[in-house]
Amino acid sequence: MEHGQSIAITYTSVCPAKCVKMADMQRGYSGVIECTEWRGFFNCHKMDELSDYLRSRHVPEEDIQRMEQEKMDSSVITLMTDDQLREYLPSYGDRLAVFGYCRRKEKEPTSRKSKLFDRLRGKLLKEFWNDFYEQCTMGNGFKVPYLRHDFGKQEWESVGRIITFGWQKEKYLPVKLSPVILEQALLGFVESDLVDSFLKYVSESERVIFESCRSDFEGVDQEELLEIMDIHNCRRLPTADNFEPILKEIAHQKLIQEPAFVIEQWNNTLAPLRSELKGIAAVYEELQPTSRKIMRSMTYPSTQNAQEKQMVKYVSAYLRESDTQHLSLFLRFCTGSDLFTGKSITVSFTQLQGFQRRPVAHTCGCYLELPVSYDHYPDFRHEMNKVLDSNVWVMDIV
Structure with a gap:
C-alpha cells in the first residue's frame, strides 16, 4: 500500500465460516474484512503517526496542519535538510527529535497489514456485533443467542x-x-x-x-x-x-x-x-456512554480565544442533549468504539470554512478537530448530526 493509495474493503454478512475467520483476528486483517456488511474507503498514509508525535511534543496545530496539507510524512522528512525543515518547525529541538523519529520509523520492519488491522480492530468489532445481533440473536433491549x-x-x-x-x-x-x-x-x-x-x-x-x-x-x-x-x-x-x-x-x-x-x-x-x-x-x-463520562474524557487546548471557548460550550451542549444512540455515534467517530472504554479525546480547533468546514476525527489517536467558524449552536449541531448519522466513516490509516 503506497502513500495516498485508496483501498476499497468490502464486508459481507455474518455466516458460520466468517465467524471462524473473525475469531482469528490477531493473525491479520485478511480474514476479518469479510465479517460484516459494511463498505468503506481507507486512505493509507504515514502522516497520522507523525502528526500524533508532533502533538505529543506540543508543536503548534497550525504547523502540523501545514505539514499535513503538503503531505510531509516520515519518508519525505528523511530527504530534507535542517534549513528546509526549519520553514515548518522553527524549534531546533523539535527538528532534531523529528529527524530521529523519522529515521527510526523508516528502519522499522513493520507489517502494513498488521498496522492496518490494529487501527481497524475496534471498528470491525463494532460492525461484527451489529450484524451478529441482527442475524444470530432474539430480543429487544437485551439479546439472547438464537440457535441456528x-x-x-x-x-x-x-x-x-x-x-x-x-x-x-x-x-x-x-x-x-x-x-x-x-x-x-x-x-x-x-x-x-x-x-x-x-x-x-x-x-x-x-x-x-x-x-x-x-x-x-x-x-x-x-x-x-x-x-x-x-x-x-x-x-x-x-x-x-x-x-x-x-x-x-x-x-x-x-x-x-x-x-x-x-x-x-x-x-x-x-x-x-x-x-x-x-x-x-x-x-x-x-x-455505557453518558454525556458526563465523555465530557470528562475530552482535553482542550490550555489557551483559547473567544471563538474556541464558544466551541467548547457548543460541544458540551451537544453532548448533554444527545440521546444514547448519538453518544455512541460520537464516541465511534472520535475513538472507533461505540462504547466508553476510557480513551481520552484530544480536541483541537481549525479554521476550515465553506464547503471544507466539517468536524474531523483521527481515531488512531482519538483526536477531534473542530472548526471555529460556526455562527450559531444549531449550525454546529446540524453539521455534527449529519456527520454522525451519515454512517460514512472516512478513516486515515497509517
Missing part, C-alpha cells in the same frame, strides 16, 4: 473467542447481550436479576403487560395476557398468586435453558476473562 442449524460447536466457540479477544485487546464487550448469558458462561451462576433482564428482552408491549401484572394483576386485559403467555409456551393459567413464580420460570427458560448449548461452548472460551469480569453488570454500566 448452521451454527455448531465450532462456530459458537469462535464467537466466544471474539468476545475474549474484544475484551483483552479493546476492553470491548457486546453489551446488548443479556448479562445473565455471560454470567452463566463465566461464573456458572447468575448474579443479575433474571426477571429484570427478561423484561428488557421482551418487546415493549409485552413488558408493559408483565409490569402491570406485577403491580395490579386484576387490572390487566386477561385475554391479551393469555395470548402473550401462550407465545412464551406457558402451560399454567396465571393468577395474582402464581404470576411472579411463573414469570421467573419463563425468564429462566428464555435466558438460560434455551441458549444452554451456546453457554456451554462459551464456558471454556471465556475462561481467560474469569478473573477480570466478576461483576458483569458493573462492567456493562461502565461501558
Whole structure:
C-alpha cells in the first residue's frame, strides 16, 4: 500500500465460516474484512503517526496542519535538510527529535497489514456485533443467542473467542447481550436479576403487560395476557398468586435453558476473562456512554480565544442533549468504539470554512478537530448530526 493509495474493503454478512475467520483476528486483517456488511474507503498514509508525535511534543496545530496539507510524512522528512525543515518547525529541538523519529520509523520492519488491522480492530468489532445481533440473536433491549442449524460447536466457540479477544485487546464487550448469558458462561451462576433482564428482552408491549401484572394483576386485559403467555409456551393459567413464580420460570427458560448449548461452548472460551469480569453488570454500566463520562474524557487546548471557548460550550451542549444512540455515534467517530472504554479525546480547533468546514476525527489517536467558524449552536449541531448519522466513516490509516 503506497502513500495516498485508496483501498476499497468490502464486508459481507455474518455466516458460520466468517465467524471462524473473525475469531482469528490477531493473525491479520485478511480474514476479518469479510465479517460484516459494511463498505468503506481507507486512505493509507504515514502522516497520522507523525502528526500524533508532533502533538505529543506540543508543536503548534497550525504547523502540523501545514505539514499535513503538503503531505510531509516520515519518508519525505528523511530527504530534507535542517534549513528546509526549519520553514515548518522553527524549534531546533523539535527538528532534531523529528529527524530521529523519522529515521527510526523508516528502519522499522513493520507489517502494513498488521498496522492496518490494529487501527481497524475496534471498528470491525463494532460492525461484527451489529450484524451478529441482527442475524444470530432474539430480543429487544437485551439479546439472547438464537440457535441456528448452521451454527455448531465450532462456530459458537469462535464467537466466544471474539468476545475474549474484544475484551483483552479493546476492553470491548457486546453489551446488548443479556448479562445473565455471560454470567452463566463465566461464573456458572447468575448474579443479575433474571426477571429484570427478561423484561428488557421482551418487546415493549409485552413488558408493559408483565409490569402491570406485577403491580395490579386484576387490572390487566386477561385475554391479551393469555395470548402473550401462550407465545412464551406457558402451560399454567396465571393468577395474582402464581404470576411472579411463573414469570421467573419463563425468564429462566428464555435466558438460560434455551441458549444452554451456546453457554456451554462459551464456558471454556471465556475462561481467560474469569478473573477480570466478576461483576458483569458493573462492567456493562461502565461501558455505557453518558454525556458526563465523555465530557470528562475530552482535553482542550490550555489557551483559547473567544471563538474556541464558544466551541467548547457548543460541544458540551451537544453532548448533554444527545440521546444514547448519538453518544455512541460520537464516541465511534472520535475513538472507533461505540462504547466508553476510557480513551481520552484530544480536541483541537481549525479554521476550515465553506464547503471544507466539517468536524474531523483521527481515531488512531482519538483526536477531534473542530472548526471555529460556526455562527450559531444549531449550525454546529446540524453539521455534527449529519456527520454522525451519515454512517460514512472516512478513516486515515497509517
